[in-house]
Amino acid sequence: MSTQSDNQPVPAENRASGWVIFVFFLIGLIASLISGWIAFPNLLYSTQQQPIDFNHKAHVAQMDCSSCHFFRDDGSFAGSPTLDECKSCHMYPMSNDPDEQKFIEEYVKKDKEVPWLIYAEQPPCVFFSHAAHVKGADMECRTCHGDIGQSTSLREYQENRLTGYSRDIWGYSMLRLGEAKHGGRHKMNDCAECHLKETGSKGDCFQCHK
């Protein structure tokens, strides 16, 4: 492979000078920083809109949170309401709201469940007890979910393409720094942090895992 010329030192005038090399270094550095900090997060998450733009504020004016987000007798938490529960009021339009129209046309009439996208959905390995937090520790919904009850519109839902997790789990800051948007982040360490503060212990594994 080697040739005679390889054995000779390359004359200095034929070599790139130090600052040129440094510029190339900088180009590589900056390009990777930009792609890593800006392009990557955008690529990693896909964005979806909720099937129906739900107005929490309008509903809260007329009823309690627990009318839709209630505890079942067995202690489990119902989460988002089912079609049947929505239907109990919205069998027929109650307003001129286009989203309500859409809801009735596409879901009530077709008897199809609304595929709500759950911002704080935990993965299957997690047992999250709403009862322990809401009933046991008297916490308010907004502590974790933000002031969603006062919102008039549902924000977009971002999903991690690799993990399938909602972006709310990791948080919107890539470094998980700063004040969390929308109430809180929901990774295990976020739970642990609060538990440590409130109960003096991060908790045992089986407290939250199944």
Add this chain to the structure above:
Amino acid sequence: MKIDRRCFLSLVIGGAVGTTLTPVPWKLTDDIAIWTQNWPWTPSPEKGPSVYKKSVCTLCNGGCGINVRTVKGQAKKIEGQADYPVNRGSLCPMGISATQHLYGPSRIQSPMKRTGERGQGKWEKISWAEAISTVSEKLAELRSRKKPHTVACIAESDRGTVPYLLQRFLTAYGSPNFIRTPSSFDAQEQALYLTQGRHGTIGYDLENAGFILSFGSALMDAWGTAGQMLSASADFKQKNKLIQVEPRLSDTAALASQWVAAKPGTEAALALGLAHVIVRDNLYNKEFVDNYAFGFEDWEDENGTVHQGCKSLLKQYPPKKVAGITGIDKGTIESLARKFARAKRPVAICGRGSGMVPGGLDEALAVFALNALVGNINQPGGVTAIPEPDYWPEMQRDKTASNGMQQPRVDGAESDRFPNTRYLLNRVPEAINSAKGESPIQALLVAGGNPLYTMADTETAKKAFDKIPFIASFSTYMDETAQYADILLPNHHFLERFEDVPTPAGTPTRVIGLTRPVVEPRHDTRHIGDTLINIAGSLGGFIENAFPWENYEAFLKQTLTKQWDSLEKQGYWVDPEFMPPAWEKAFQTPSGKYEFYPSQRSKASGKDADALPGFRQVELPGDPEKMPLTLMPYASARIAGGAVANPPFMTKTVDTDVIKDGAVFVEINPQTAKKHGLSEGDAAVLKTPAGKARVRIHLFEGLMPGLVAMPAGLGHTAFSDYIAGKGANVNALLTDVTDPGSGLNAGWGIRASLVKA
């Protein structure tokens, strides 16, 4: 400005340094790990509210009440229904794993028509309309040729609305050939009829019994209603109340306070020997025997002939002789008899193993005699006859039907030869195979029972089935028999359908349970009741008129109007009026008493000796020279021995010394093994007059020397990949041994040879 490869290198280094300062490697590492925690191909069950639904399991004839947890319309878990009067919350492993059958790959998903050879497994999906018209055209054709009696129906049960509809259909159509698959209760219920004059199911009040003498009944392994037996067993051990007579240390024997290892097939002799001691020592219940029994003493009939009574007969069974027959020592017999007679509320039960084989009538009569001697008939902790359902609507039939109904039955049941026997499926293959010309069955409807798996000598049965030109199966699963059919009209799974479950055999109260849909039907299946109504509808005429209901559900509700409220609310109905009748009113025999001497039986044969129970050694098929061992099937609660095969969960519980790598282990005593040059784990060939199978050897001290014990319920060839191909089917190695008195299969084993492979 010169650019060389060092510049490029520098660019790459800069990029690498930069990348480590971005979230890319770190976040990706984490996300990839999270990806492995949520692999898209690993299922994640959907959450939702739990809804519990009550129903009744019909996987066997046990009929246990179940409570099914459902989430979003999917059945999740089956648990025992705590207040159900039969099983009281207990459930056998089969019942618990029924969801595996519901959602499993062995379901028949739509009506199908055979396209290849029989049993080849080639099917074509057809519509329900086509399926029903195919069946009704075939039936109409036979009827037009005045051969309605060549249609037969095999069912797993003859009680409840579905078997009734099948019977009603055959009656309206004109065939007497409704045949129920055999069980040990065949012999017991015939004995019940002969001694008490009542048709009905037999009830053993084991929970209240103070002392249970079991003649080889696998109480812990699926005998009767498994859930009920297991639940009752909780205090068998504590209260020292179970004695098990059996040549193998079964799970029941293991739990018993005493295991009496009698030679197999000598149970009747032991029962008579015990009765001998009880009578000899005057330990019997004189009040009952003197006032409410007939044929205990010798008696003289209207013609002046003196007949031998039970007491005289028993003289022939002194302990010494019985000891010789049974291999149990005299002292044990004496003490056992005394213990039994002196116990509070003793009861003797029979029906060998899990009760798949009827056994001889003499054995049942001998055990019944023991019960009668201690006077436990219709007493707490004793034996009771539970009347059969009697709420059936009227019907009319045409002449063709009437003529057809007068034809003799194919199986010879209710004939002059076997007047008291209701069904003799075991005799059907012989009837077909020996018939000259065309098969006496031209069309066969199989509504459960999976006879091509459960019948003894399955090869011969298959040969007979080959001669039947038309076989339709209503099976829910692709079982061995469905696989051999021409057309499939799949029934809903029991978790998808309505059905009533009347008092299961063995239960001492009168109960009806309600099986009801827990989930929506998953496939294009149809309730067998509806299918029958459809077929009747397309046959027209009187047949159609006999089925005036819109659908099965309507018929069910109409039939059980009185019980419906309770059924719907609690899932069961217990007859509030049912009380075991007092002795004065209990017996509907010609003598009006409990008949030690069953006169109905003597009428059939005309011979005294045949009427009284006696011990007659059953000659097992096979040449004792060439086949020095005796093969006996054994039951295990972990292996479903019946029509429906083990779901995978149950097979998972079966241990490595029962089945390994597709081969079944047969148990033999180490002493026998030594004699035959066999050792633990050896591969061997087990040969019987019916066939042979490759097996492996498991040495078990708890088995009587000279015997080979093989688990029943393995060796399925159909259902699914998860079920088929595990071991060998013991039924295929057995043959029918006709009991001369009843025609029932009295075979408890077969001669066999075991040679190292």
Add this chain to the structure above:
Amino acid sequence: MFPFIFEWAWDIAHLVFMGALWYALSIIGAGLTYCIIKSLYDTATQEGGDSAHH
């Protein structure tokens, strides 16, 4: 392995174990850093210099 990890505890076991680990890592890190910087310096000051190092 860091104090912000869920499993971290400020107990003797962690201090001893992780202390030893970080100690070893820092020695290695310091050694490497020294060598690289020294080599860069050497390269700059005595370009193409002598090579008798063993």
Add this chain to the structure above:
Amino acid sequence: MTTPAIPEGVKRCSTRKFAIWLAVVGAVLLWGVYAMFLVWYKGLNQTGMNDAYGFALWIWADLAVIALGGGAFFSGFLTYIIGKKELKNIINYAVIIGFICYSSALLILALDIGQPLRGWFIFWHANVHSMLTEVAFCLSVYFGVLTIEFIPVVLENPKLDRVPFLHHLSHNLHEVMAVFAATGVFLSFFHQGSLGGVAGVLYGRPFSFREGLLIWPWTFFLFTWSAAAVGPCFTVMVTWLTEKVTGKKLVKQEVFQLLGKISGWMLLTYMIAKIADTWYWAVVTAPSKGFALMDFYTNNPVYGIWILIAELVVCGLVPAFILISRKGRENNTLLLTAMILAVIGICINRWVMVLQVMAAPLLPFQEWYMYMPTWQEVATTILPVAYGIILISLAHRYLPVFPQEKELNPGN
């Protein structure tokens, strides 16, 4: 034929011959790589392991190569810290062999875990109470140290040496090598020991369980000691093999003898400790759990008492006595035989501490568990051997590994 890539003053075989050699070994390597791919893609069902044998061939291979790779840290210790100058002539090779052993161990570990993509949890979510955590940390950090020790050797390749920065780097690394070596010794002490601890702490497994000092069972110290004792034997064995293959004398016999002498004394002291440990275990520890010694050596087709005798006497005391005697060391055949025996002994020890631990039944009604590796396991276990041969071939060809080679082979 001298190309500039080959160190000055030494002779190497033709490129063609070398290529054929590489191709042959490479084929074995590819076979292993294929098996490795299968294991990663399809999972551990490709192995013969089962729930009784959670640890099997791979873990044995891991323990064995790490013990044998112990030559690197112990030679380093002797060379840089004790100051045995003669060992400079073999230290390069010891480092290379160590590098191969440790990289192989890490590769096998990456294969052996059910979820390789989560493998970093062992660092991130470390449980400091687990011996395996200690192993993972020390092993990977020590591998880093070995890499650092290996770099200067690589940089001495004539072509690389011409790059000024690399030239200086090599020089500077040499300068501070003692620091790295010392760190390596520290790390090695713990990971070799922790590997012993892995089995020793299993108080549910009377066969391997040992009492100990603080959190460390005696096996911790036995493993470290034995690795230090036998690692150099393996280095010498491989060097000798290299000499046979290349047909050249590479290292002076005195170096072998010196290592042999040190190993001999290490081995003898180790054997004394090991026998004491076995004795205590047999008469105190095991009986306290209801086991007699022979319970662990009967009723099974493989694990007879012969294995204990082989480990302690034939491959333990015998080589130890040969190596401590001057006569034994000076007889080349005896020296090598002893070293090979010692290497076998250590492999048996590691085998027993993994496989027999799994095999012995605990509940009285259970049988011995037997295990048969699949070809995938065998292939992936041979893979490191092929990889090692290739790396050694390349190193020997292109790097000045043996300082005495020129002197010992003047004809070239």
Add this chain to the structure above:
Amino acid sequence: MTKQAQHTKTKRYGMVIDLDRCTGCGACMVGCYAENNVPFRKDETDKMLSLNWLRVFKVDNGKPFPDTEVCYIPKPCMQCDGRHMEGHSPCVSVCPAVATDYDEPTGVVSQIYTRCFGCRYCMAACPYHARKFNWWDPVWPADMEKYLNPDVSVRMRGVVEKCSFCYHRYQKARDKAYVEGRDEIAENEYQPACAEACPTRAITFGDLHNPEHEVYELSRSKKAFRLLEKLNTNPKVYYLTSKSWVRRKADNYLEGESPADRKPAHKAETASH
């Protein structure tokens, strides 16, 4: 793993299995598999490759016919308390990634499948073979995924799993208690699937610390013993038997030693209080 002060409210859930009642029917096993989404394969005959959180052994006294006796021994995870009753069960302290831990409030040994990376050290450590590895990707043929229990997460290939005393049922019972404003859950509110499925009521489950629970007395009975007690693993699964030969099958004895020499099972436990 931090050791907390023994709090009076701390529970030690345990199980007492009456071997005199067990008939070996297998309902507990099936109940467990159905409850806990335990996968299955076409061939399950190699029990060392079979995922069984609960296995029922058949043992016999070895005497010749007809003096033979058999006994069934169901074996779930023993939920060991460890040598010094501090939760360092054989498996917990060896897990390098804290995927298994001792749950202080209940004494249950947890296993977190998503944390486990499959090194199998815990399996090597467990003398009871209670831990099982997912050698294969779990597959539920046809529609069988539909019966999976949403309360229990499905395990993926390459991780270890084991019996958790149906901890999810404890979680659910606690939820119910919260919603009803209670602090404590009743004995019958938390029962594992096997205890519930046992048709012979051979399995009793409850808090070994709570004198009002049935297991309290049962575990202190003269008939009580545990498997491999000499290893000092301190299991929370107790067995009852009236037969001394069965006790001999449950631990190893040197010649001349007998189970009668051993102190009753509960002594070891109370000693540490």
